[in-house]
Amino acid sequence: EDKVVQSPLSxxxxxxxxxTLNCSYEVTNFRSLLWYKQEKKAPTFxxxxxxxxxxxxxxxxxxxxxxxxxxxxxxxxxxxxxxxxVYLCAAETGTASKLTFGTGTRLQVTL
Amino acid sequence: xxxxxxxxxxxxLKTGQSxxxxxxxxMNHNSMYWYRQDPGMGLRLIYYSASEGTTDKGEVPNGYNxxxxxxxxxxxxxxxxxxxxxxxxxxxxxxxxxxxxxxVLTFGAGSRLTVL
Numbered sequence: 001e002d003k004v005v006q007s008p009l010s011x012x013x014x015x016x017x018x019x020t021l022n023c024s025y026e027v028t029n030f031r032s033l034l035w036y037k038q039e040k041k042a043p044t045f046x047x048x049x050x051x052x053x054x055x056x057x058x059x060x061x062x063x064x065x066x067x068x069x070x071x072x073x074x075x076x077x078x079x080x081x082x083x084x085x086v087y088l089c090a091a092e093t094g095t096a097s098k099l100t101f102g103t104g105t106r107l108q109v110t111l
Numbered sequence: 112x113x114x115x116x117x118x119x120x121x122x123x124l125k126t127g128q129s130x131x132x133x134x135x136x137x138m139n140h141n142s143m144y145w146y147r148q149d150p151g152m153g154l155r156l157i158y159y160s161a162s163e164g165t166t167d168k169g170e171v172p173n174g175y176n177x178x179x180x181x182x183x184x185x186x187x188x189x190x191x192x193x194x195x196x197x198x199x200x201x202x203x204x205x206x207x208x209x210x211x212x213x214x215v216l217t218f219g220a221g222s223r224l225t226v227l
Contacts, residue, residue: 004153034215042115042201042218043154088153098169099216101146101154 002027004091006102013109017079021105023089024071031092033065033072034099038086046074046087079109113137117202117219124192124226132187132222134202141206143185144169144216145177147198154201160185192226199223 003026013019025033032050036043047056049065049072056063060079065072076083086106090099115136124130136143144159156169160179174196176188185204189196200223203216 041220043216044218045215048215090154098156098159099144099154100156100170103151103153 002091002093002100004089004100004102006087006089006105008105009103010106011108013079013107015079015081015109015111017109018075018077019079019107021074021076021087021089021107022071023073023102025089025091025100026070027091027093027100029093030067031094034090034092035063035072035074036088036090038088038104039084043088076107079107081109081111083107084109115202115204115217115219117200117222119222120220121223122225124189124224126193126226128192129188129190130192130224131189132200132202132224133184134186134219135184136202136204136217137183138204138217139182139206140204140217141182142204143179144203145175145185145187146201146203147171148201148221149198157187157200189224192224194226197224197226 005024007022034048035046047063052067060077063074086104088104090101118133141162145157146154148154155171158177160166163182166177178186199221201221202219205216
C-alpha cells in the first residue's frame with residue numbers, strides 16, 4: 001500500500017522564523033513528489049520534484065527531493081502571516097498520475 | 112477562465128438519501144479525479160477517470176459511483192448516504208503527459224457534505 005507521511009502535524013512559529021516541513025514516502029512506481037498549499041479552500045500547487053538533489057525555489061519557499069532516502073523537505077524562510085496554511089505533499093505514481101497525499105502539516109505564523 | 116467548478120458548495124443530507132456532486136472543467140484536461148478530505152486523513156482518492164469513457168476505483172470507492180459524462184464533466188453519486196460520508200469533496204483534473212508540470216492537478220473549490 002502506498003504511503004506518504006508528513007511531519008510535524010502542526011507547527012506554530014513567529015513571523016520571520018524559518019521552517020522546515022518534512023515528507024517521506026513509500027510508494028510503488030514513483031514518478032514525482034508534489035507540494036501543495038491549502039488555505040481555506042482548494043489546494044494550490046507549489047512545486048513538483050522529479051530529480052534528486054535539485055532544489056526548486058519560488059521566492060521564500062524552496063524544496064528538494066532525495067530519491068535514495070525517499071523524502072522531501074519544504075523550507076520557508078522569513079515566514080509571514082500569509083504563509084499560515086496546511087501544506088500537503090503527494091507522491092505521484094503510475095501511468096494514471098494518481099496522487100497519494102500525506103495528512104498535511106498545519107503551519108500557523110503569529111505576529 | 113473558470114478552471115474546475117464544483118456544485119453544490121454545501122449540502123446537508125439525511126442518512127439514506129441520495130445525491131450527486133457535479134464537476135466540470137474547461138481546461139481540456141483528459142483526466143479527472145474525486146477526492147475526499149477528512150481531518151487527520153489527508154486527501155484520499157475515491158474514483159478517477161484517466162480519459163473520457165473510463166473510470167477506475169481509487170483508495171476509498173465504497174458507497175460511491177461516478178460517471179464521466181463527457182470530457183468536461185465527472186460526477187460523483189452517493190446512492191444511500193451514511194454519516195461516515197460526511198466530508199469535504201474535491202474534484203480535480205489534469206492532462207497527464209511527459210512535460211514538466213503536465214501532471215499537476217488543478218482542484219475545484221470543494222463541496223462540504225454533511226450526512227445526519
